[in-house]
Amino acid sequence: MTGIGIIGYGAIARYVADALAQDGTPISAVLARPGREAAARAALGVEAVTDAAGLAAHARLVVDCAGHAGLSAHGAALLREGCEVVTLSLGALADDALLATLMSAAETGGGRMRLASGAIGALDALSAATVGGLSHVRYTGTKPPGGWAGSPAEDVLDLATLSEATAHFTGSARQAALSYPKNANVAAAVALAGIGFDATEVQLIADPTVTQNTHRVEAEGAFGRFDFTICGNALPDNPKSSALAAMSAVRAVQTRTTWMRF
Template sequence: MRLGLIGFGNIATTLLGLMRQQGLRVEHLSVLTLPGMEDDTRARLDRDFAGAAEGAEVVTDATGLLAARPDLVVECAGHAAVTAHVPPVLRAGTDVVIVSIGALADAELLALVRKAADEGGARLILPAGAVGGIDLLSALGTAGGLTVRYRGVKPPRAWEGTPAAQILDLGTLSEAAVFFTGNARQAATDYPRNANVAATLALAGAGFEATRVELVADPAAPGNVHEYSVDSPLARYSIRIENQPSAGNAKTSVTTVWSVLREIRNRIGPVAI
């Protein structure tokens, strides 16, 4: 498989490390990075990920990425990258896995990427990321009548640099504090690096407005905790997942990277599960 990566931050480098650990080697790897970062990205690829692919190159735009003829592209660079690079890649007929699912809380962008995928005959793949049960939620969603409530709990340091820091004194917090209550669209828009799970649940189930969200900073949190409940005419269920944060980025659950790895493994292997 020829693999393309949009971004070369914590998620991308962790993903490549896991691929090497699991013995997953691709035919060709292309990495889209910011202009001016080409030399640094190339050096890190050579130093830390030699052997990850039979061939590798670094590009700075979607045109360069598409010239490498990837079979699958993984976006892991944030909301702005989804807007800038995902539509042309889909329009060219290449499937894309989007990690920054919260970007799709923008209704215009969601319509744009869907149209691009349709025009290119490509698939926009939304991985489960840090949460489970998405297969069941998506199945129940087609029947309608859903009530979905999500609660995201993370240690205070995971909320640094977000609007939560203007509401709470994160450095001295001694007990759990709710700082956001609203719908999934508001959560994904206001907390773009922390609320991708809320967007995933919304897209799979009841929609952005109907998915209720509560965000919490808790110094006693065992990690990044995602819990949600679903009430449907067909079934009821609740899920609680205690995720460990990704090394080097407290905002991201490490299971998010494993979820992307699953998408790649399902492409490479003879069985998809």
């Protein structure tokens, strides 16, 4: 591997860059929108480029920290360049057209995509359970009302005056991922690890009594059943960004660059 790159320079990107530097594997370059090079350079302290070819010249392993838009804009081009792309934007893969484009690009250029676990755990157990067969998987995501600001939840609920926990979405993981591009990457991660976007049940809840984001996964199958819940903290620099999601991206790089790690 020669060089590590990052797409984006927000709170998660800054966390990833700092953690990798401390681990002895600093990033080499950052990809930013045209006109934002100076801001990206100042945020991460590395060379800033504006397209996939420029990033591929500096890095063969790229961490996507720019959300669905970043993966949609640059993922295929990076895969065609032969890069390995670690992404947190799993919800974007609910778009069949984008998924097909990414797969084709990987076949053409020899690139690979690695899916970071993001803000949820137990995906290893869920994935293993698919070998014997899963009969039911359900994901429930609960956030304080402010965590749903700017999402379709605002069309269903008055988040500012909510007095009790209230569901604002019930449906499939595909519907959740496409409707909530900034809020449903965990639902997508559960779907990809288990029985797919259309068979995975999802419920999203706004709860004024909580201060953390809570993610719950329930699964049943030939293995038995499990019920996993995690209450996650946000990054100090951005209350809408999961600390564990940023940590999972760092771990995905670490497992790629060391000879033995879980």
